[in-house]
Amino acid sequence: MTAPVKSSPLALTVLALLHYKPLHPYGIQQLIKQWGKEQVVNVGQRAGLYRTIERLHAGGLIAVRQTERDQQYPERTVYEVTDEGRAVAREWLDQMLAVPKGEFPVFPAALSNVPMLTPAEALDVLERRAERLAARRADLASQLAVHTEEGVPRVTLIEHEYLLAMVDAEERWVRAVTADLHDGRLAWSPEMLAAFDEQHNSGAPSGG
Amino acid sequence: MTAPVKSSPLALTVLALLHYKPLHPYGIQQLIKQWGKEQVVNVGQRAGLYRTIERLHAGGLIAVRQTERDQQYPERTVYEVTDEGRAVAREWLDQMLAVPKGEFPVFPAALSNVPMLTPAEALDVLERRAERLAARRADLASQLAVHTEEGVPRVTLIEHEYLLAMVDAEERWVRAVTADLHDGRLAWSPEMLAAFDEQHNSGAPSGG
DNA sequence: CTGCATCTAGTCGCAATGCAACTAGTCTCG
DNA sequence: CGAGACTAGTTGCATTGCGACTAGATGCAG
Numbered sequence: 275m276t277a278p279v280k281s282s283p284l285a286l287t288v289l290a291l292l293h294y295k296p297l298h299p300y301g302i303q304q305l306i307k308q309w310g311k312e313q314v315v316n317v318g319q320r321a322g323l324y325r326t327i328e329r330l331h332a333g334g335l336i337a338v339r340q341t342e343r344d345q346q347y348p349e350r351t352v353y354e355v356t357d358e359g360r361a362v363a364r365e366w367l368d369q370m371l372a373v374p375k376g377e378f379p380v381f382p383a384a385l386s387n388v389p390m391l392t393p394a395e396a397l398d399v400l401e402r403r404a405e406r407l408a409a410r411r412a413d414l415a416s417q418l419a420v421h422t423e424e425g426v427p428r429v430t431l432i433e434h435e436y437l438l439a440m441v442d443a444e445e446r447w448v449r450a451v452t453a454d455l456h457d458g459r460l461a462w463s464p465e466m467l468a469a470f471d472e473q474h475n476s477g478a479p480s481g482g
Numbered sequence: 483m484t485a486p487v488k489s490s491p492l493a494l495t496v497l498a499l500l501h502y503k504p505l506h507p508y509g510i511q512q513l514i515k516q517w518g519k520e521q522v523v524n525v526g527q528r529a530g531l532y533r534t535i536e537r538l539h540a541g542g543l544i545a546v547r548q549t550e551r552d553q554q555y556p557e558r559t560v561y562e563v564t565d566e567g568r569a570v571a572r573e574w575l576d577q578m579l580a581v582p583k584g585e586f587p588v589f590p591a592a593l594s595n596v597p598m599l600t601p602a603e604a605l606d607v608l609e610r611r612a613e614r615l616a617a618r619r620a621d622l623a624s625q626l627a628v629h630t631e632e633g634v635p636r637v638t639l640i641e642h643e644y645l646l647a648m649v650d651a652e653e654r655w656v657r658a659v660t661a662d663l664h665d666g667r668l669a670w671s672p673e674m675l676a677a678f679d680e681q682h683n684s685g686a687p688s689g690g
Numbered sequence: 691c692t693g694c695a696t697c698t699a700g701t702c703g704c705a706a707t708g709c710a711a712c713t714a715g716t717c718t719c720g
Numbered sequence: 721c722g723a724g725a726c727t728a729g730t731t732g733c734a735t736t737g738c739g740a741c742t743a744g745a746t747g748c749a750g
Binding site for chain 1: 489490491492494495498501519521522523524571572574575576578579580581582583585586587588589590591592593594595596597598599604607608610611614615618633634635636637638640641643644645647648650651652655659668669670674675678
């Protein structure tokens with residue numbers, strides 16, 4: 275038995291689309307974009323898509339159905355999902371939905387080094403973030419509104435609802451922090467951090 | 483001039499810790515754990531840490547200060563941050579704080595394939611997620627409480643506040659969705675999705 | 691006191707990912 | 721006809737995640 279194929283957002287999406295009907299790689303990419311999933315699956319550079327398909331193929335989760343040839347287009351390999359692929363997709367989906375995965379986004383890591391800045395500098399960069407978040411929030415909200423008006427079933431927009439909720443929450447949090455920075459409820463100085471470090475006699479994460 | 487070093491959570495943290503005082507790799511790892519930053523920087527497997535340090539060294543952002551030798555321990559190389567390293571750390575920090583980066587966490591990608599499940603199945607897995615999120619939330623909240631009681635300055639806990647806010651927001655969102663699933667405000671069926679697909683005459687992301 | 695497990699510190703290798711460059715054919719428009 | 725842009729797929733490189741491995745130190749059980 276070959277090593278089990280590792281799950282990934284893209285791999286799951288490929289299986290899901292093939293589950294619906296056989297497709298060639300480029301067709302998959304088209305569908306992903308058409309359905310606005312590029313916002314959650316990173317199919318921007320095709321390399322990842324082709325490699326993922328290869329991996330799924332090698333693992334027996336998808337199979338070649340046919341090899342078309344429209345003259346004018348290069349040879350197109352059409353894939354279909356296998357029974358094992360269907361089963362695996364189900365397992366992946368259950369796992370990914372039920373178990374929050376410990377990921378390491380950059381923002382919290384950056385936040386943990388905020389003491390390197392002065393409160394005024396922190397206020398400035400966080401305000402800039404808040405503005406960008408607001409723009410993204412507005413964008414997501416308008417996409418949702420458009421699709422909803424068009425009668426798209428809510429369940430197919432559920433990931434957009436989620437993204438919107440998260441962006442909204444982050445923006446609120448950032449604005450709360452900038453407010454605290456603005457009127458001094460959150461403040462620090464090198465001296466204060468150094469004094470605290472001394473009490474605890476070991477290296478500290480503050481910027482000296 | 484060598485290629486500019488790519489930023490990463492770990493690289494930033496290493497520069498920040500060395501900014502405070504020179505250290506050897508293992509000491510850096512100790513500090514990261516001691517300050518609870520393993521939750522935001524992924525220093526679990528040491529390979530990443532050593533490779534990051536090598537990369538920073540090659541890029542001239544850190545330099546070897548000395549090579550200690552406690553008998554009993556292997557040779558320890560102590561690094562210190564260079565002036566360029568300080569400057570770069572500042573730039574990275576500004577960038578990472580001000581600009582939300584488009585990352586691709588697995589949960590939203592999984593969500594986008596929820597139509598493959600029945601509403602009842604979706605309810606089940608999402609309830610399991612909500613429970614795990616609640617556990618994590620409680621854990622983060624208690625860590626925060628402990629540190630706050632000990633008089634740790636708030637700014638050094640800011641990334642924990644953020645994580646807590648995000649986990650809390652996600653849990654609320656998931657519970658709102660499970661509530662909607664529970665009493666039918668969110669529902670679907672293969673027929674309904676198929677009907678919708680037909681109107682739009684192209685492949686669909688629903689599970690057929 | 692000898693063998694076995696465990697901790698500390700660091701290294702190695704591999705699969706996966708992100709990103710950019712490159713190929714090669716096709717279409718468009720002047 | 722030729723320049724540039726689009727389509728479709730490939731290649732390479734640096735980075736990351738993750739697990740396995742080394743090798744000395746320590747501890748503790750028989």
